[in-house]
Amino acid sequence: MEITLDKHAANEALVKIKINEADYQQKVDAKIKDYAKKSNIKGFRPGKAPFAMVKNLYGTSVLVEEINNILSKSLNDYLKEQDFEVLGDPIPQDAESENIDWKKQKEFEFDYKIGFVEKIDVNLEQKLNVKNYQVELSDKEVNEALDNIKKQYGKMTNPEVSEENDFLYGDLKAADGSYEETLSLPLNELDGRSLKKFLGVKKEDVISFDPSKAIKGDLAEVLNISKEDAEKLSGDFTFTVQNINRTEEAELNQELFDKVFGPDQVSSEEEFLEKIKSILTENYQKEVKVFNEEQLKDSLVANHELDLPEAFLKDWLVRANEGKFSKEDVEKEFPTYTKQLTWSLLSNQIAKENEIKAEHEDVIEKTKEMIREQLASSGMGSQMEENMDMFLQNYLQGNEGKNYMQMLTAVQNEKVLDFVKNKVDIKEEKIAVEKFKELLEN
Structure with a gap:
């Protein structure tokens, strides 16, 4: 077998794979022999049909299957050995494969187009245009929440x-x-x-x-x-x-306190208002944390302009989502995709350089946290802990294991962001709720 790489552009290349008879014939013959032992062909006892007849019947399909196996493994192994970061999936070039004569040919050649980035240099010493906001509640937000509660339970x-x-x-x-x-x-x-x-x-x-x-x-x-x-x-x-x-509107009394927060959780108007303020603060802090992290990611992406293979990626996205997205759809969403891709590449590079890893235990805890929030928001909080193992297993095993990998990636990204926050100079700024809402709108 011979594999060559032709870098015809700064971020695109053609991988050529030549397969000789010695690369596949032994495995093809072994599979055909196995077919012969199990074959049930009319006119012959089970497993007694001549090898030549079985080869004539199944030889081509076995050959195609074996060639595809060799191609898949050899291409993946070859790309793993390279210093550059491969993006998307290799795109097979159809011109050669369409003219293959599977009955007569002994040697085969296949071409794959790939897109990549040569090197990712992350600089965390530079100044980032980002702030770490903290939201401060006023009496206005607390009173609005109180009015809503009184109307809701009125x-x-x-x-x-x-x-x-x-x-x-x-x-x-x-x-x-x-x-x-x-x-x-x-x-x-x-x-x-x-x-x-x-x-x-x-x-x-x-x-x-x-x-x-x-x-x-x-x-x-x-x-x-x-x-x-x-x-x-x-x-x-x-x-x-x-x-x-x-x-x-409902009256501010013990009946209302118990309805909102459960029996004996709050016993006075002061405690009730303090509880409302605490929950509002917690909710806003979750929102502002997400906002701060998105600002940080955007700033990192803006300061690290990677040379991405745009033409290749657009072609790959259309092929990978055949029937779901048109060329026009891909063109429209491409800026968002490239921003997400750049952040993913930067995050992986930071993790690699600084030995940041997402552990299985981290995935379990983050998933439990997500499930608790979902159940609490749907009013099923009481069923939460006693059925947590069932909810956890169902989610992480769902979507053919993709849910687990998504949570693994989310945990690693969180660890990377925490690492970056400690490395770069980020100014703290306290803002009012109205100001925060304006930032969200913009």
């Missing part, structure tokens, strides 16, 4: 006359009869001038207005209708009130 009533923040249930109709829908109208989503028309109304009252001008937010979202229907809500409409729905 009592629904149906008053006779409407007031601000009520929901009016009724029939929305276009004046020309082109649209009619029964829905719920939240009065807190109306602009000041339009709101006055809906205050002090009773059942069966009819209000005329233009929904497209009166409603402040997204019409489809506010009224819980399709975008197609929302586009029709412009012009003269009437709303006939069928019912008035109002939520009376």
Whole structure:
């Protein structure tokens, strides 16, 4: 066998593999003999058909299978020995293989196009344009959360006359009869001038207005209708009130404390507010941690411009996702893909140079943490620990083992980021929640 490498570009190459008869014939003959022992061919006793007949029947398929096995192993072994980092998968060049005469040929040649990066130099001594933000809560966020809790656990009533923040249930109709829908109208989503028309109304009252001008937010979202229907809500409409729905806020008492946090967890209004603040802080810190790490990754990627084989990668992505993504789709998403690929290459290089490894125990703990968060958010927290081993096993063994590998990669990336944080100079900055929301939007 002969393998040669032709680097025809800075980041692309052609791997040529020549296979001779000596590379495959012994294994092919052995397999055909095994077929002969097990064959059941008409006119012969089981396993007694002539070798030549069995070879004529199965020889070509056995040869193709063996050649493919040799190609796969030899190509993978060869690429592992190289100093460069191979990207994607080798792309077979079809020109040679299409003209193969499997019956007559003794020697075969196959070409594979590969994409790679020659060397990855990571510099952690440079200045990174990144900050480590810490979010500080104000009374505003705590009070908003408290108001939401009181509304969530409040009592629904149906008053006779409407007031601000009520929901009016009724029939929305276009004046020309082109649209009619029964829905719920939240009065807190109306602009000041339009709101006055809906205050002090009773059942069966009819209000005329233009929904497209009166409603402040997204019409489809506010009224819980399709975008197609929302586009029709412009012009003269009437709303006939069928019912008035109002939520009376829950009182701050022990009953509410127990409903929100469980029996005997909180015993005073001060403790209740402190608990709310603690949970809000924890949630925001999780969000800001993710934001800080994304900023750090973006800065590392921006400061390490790798020479990626773009043409090769685009071709490979289309082939690897045949039927799922078109060339246009790949072209559109390619900048995002290259950023993720660059970070992955940098992370792996940092891990390699500094002997950073994700251990099995780390994967187990991170997966348990993820499962706890998912179960808690779905209201199944009580079932969490007693069934943790089952949840853990089902997840890590799922998706043909890919879930485990994804968690392994996630753990290593976390360790790499922690390492980088300790190596580079990152300024700390405390910001308000509003400022953090602005950063997220931008």
